[in-house]
Amino acid sequence: MLIPPNITVFLINPQIKPTFSEDTAVMLTKDYTQSAPFCSRSFKKGEVGSIIACGHSIYGYEDQTNSLSVLVDGDECYRVDVGTPIPDFDNSEGFVKAKDSRMLSNEDFGLD
Numbered sequence: 001m002l003i004p005p006n007i008t009v010f011l012i013n014p015q016i017k018p019t020f021s022e023d024t025a026v027m028l029t030k031d032y033t034q035s036a037p038f039c040s041r042s043f044k045k046g047e048v049g050s051i052i053a054c055g056h057s058i059y060g061y062e063d064q065t066n067s068l069s070v071l072v073d074g075d076e077c078y079r080v081d082v083g084t085p086i087p088d089f090d091n092s093e094g095f096v097k098a099k100d101s102r103m104l105s106n107e108d109f110g111l112d
Helices: none
Strands: 008-012 025-028 048-062 067-082 093-097 101-103
Touching (some): 008 067
Antiparallel strands (some): 008 048, 025 101, 048 067, 067 093
16 A cells, blocks of 8 residues: 555554543643644634543654654644534544643532
């Protein structure tokens, strides 16, 4: 299979111990509408979602091995499903950086 040399993808990074686990409820602490990787462009600060997959980083194409094995960005990323008031299956899932979110707390639900 021929891989385009300028492609980047999210793959599991074996060097990362995930900050969150799958099915964790998180709140985004950064607005991704202006500078988002891939399909997260609709995500806004304050939105709540559930982690689908964690421990990823961005990898790029390695010409010598013809594989996606070059670590482009070692920041921890995870795939999240953000709940939207109106179902929007095209824009409800995407990758965000772990540092741009936090776990939900009791205070978020008005429980102290």
